Amino acid sequence: AHAALAPQDLAGLTVAVSAGGTREPIDPVRFLGNRSSGRQGVALAAAAAARGADVVLVAAHIEQDVLADARHPGIRVERVETAAELADAMRAVAPDADVIVMAAAVADYRPAEAAAQKLTKEDGVLARIDLVENEDVVAGLAANRPGEQTIVAFAAETLADPDQRRERARRKRERKGVDLLAVNRADAAHGFERADNAIEIIGDGGEVVAERSGSKAEVADAIWDAVLVYRAE
Numbered sequence: 391a392h393a394a395l396a397p398q399d400l401a402g403l404t405v406a407v408s409a410g411g412t413r414e415p416i417d418p419v420r421f422l423g424n425r426s427s428g429r430q431g432v433a434l435a436a437a438a439a440a441r442g443a444d445v446v447l448v449a450a451h452i453e454q455d456v457l458a459d460a461r462h463p464g465i466r467v468e469r470v471e472t473a474a475e476l477a478d479a480m481r482a483v484a485p486d487a488d489v490i491v492m493a494a495a496v497a498d499y500r501p502a503e504a505a506a507q508k509l510t511k512e513d514g515v516l517a518r519i520d521l522v523e524n525e526d527v528v529a530g531l532a533a534n535r536p537g538e539q540t541i542v543a544f545a546a547e548t549l550a551d552p553d554q555r556r557e558r559a560r561r562k563r564e565r566k567g568v569d570l571l572a573v574n575r576a577d578a579a580h581g582f583e584r585a586d587n588a589i590e591i592i593g594d595g596g597e598v599v600a601e602r603s604g605s606k607a608e609v610a611d612a613i614w615d616a617v618l619v620y621r622a623e
């Protein structure tokens with residue numbers, strides 16, 4: 391929908407969206423990364439701005455052509471590289487946010503040390519890289535949240551069986567302490583590296599409160615709809 395035609399049902403809300411995938415440096419030329427394009431997060435930011443929200447988009451390594459869809463006077467973009475930078479950026483914006491949506495693919499681990507010089511085969515250290523766990527950003531935000539703040543996390547699950555997938559998603563939502571968990575199918579036919587997406591949204595009773603498959607813009611609107619329903623309850 392054209393921005394001017396969108397309902398202004400998010401007007402007055404400040405929302406923070408994280409998107410993209412973090413990159414954890416191994417040395418000056420290598421990193422640990424993931425396949426997130428940032429498209430779903432950018433679509434969430436664009437949909438929120440079109441619906442009247444003030445948006446901060448914390449963008450972890452998103453290609454310029456993807457980020458172009460977030461050009462809107464209501465969207466401020468902050469670029470980050472690593473999980474630690476993303477955590478700092480989200481902590482900085484969280485106190486003012488009515489809604490947080492964590493769509494970024496955050497690296498679970500990072501190299502214990504980022505080498506200052508390029509590692510070589512000669513050094514014999516490239517075959518084994520020691521990793522340390524990154525903090526769970528969204529769990530930290532949820533544990534320290536101001537009242538009335540709604541937090542949505544994402545989960546990319548490759549389990550094909552819907553019951554197993556939902557069960558894992560329920561555990562994940564509780565573990566993270568978030569209100570809503572949007573589960574997307576990260577398999578060949580859905581989600582990653584595709585224009586289209588398919589999600590289920592798990593609510594705070596563990597039930598599926600909404601599901602939508604379609605364009606990333608349609609999925610984004612379904613998530614904001616679910617947020618508004620949740621906040622009205």
Ligand code: CTP
Nearest residue numbers: 492493494496524525526527528543544545546
């Ligand atoms: N997330 C986060 N910080 C991390 C890892 C993940 O904030 N260090 C957030 C993601 O942005 C997402 C949600 O947590 O919104 C779920 O991410 P996911 O990778 O599915 O969950 P994990 O707890 O990392 O579990 P898994 O072992 O399945 O990867």
Ligand code: CA
Nearest residue numbers: 495496497498
């Ligand atoms: Ca993970």
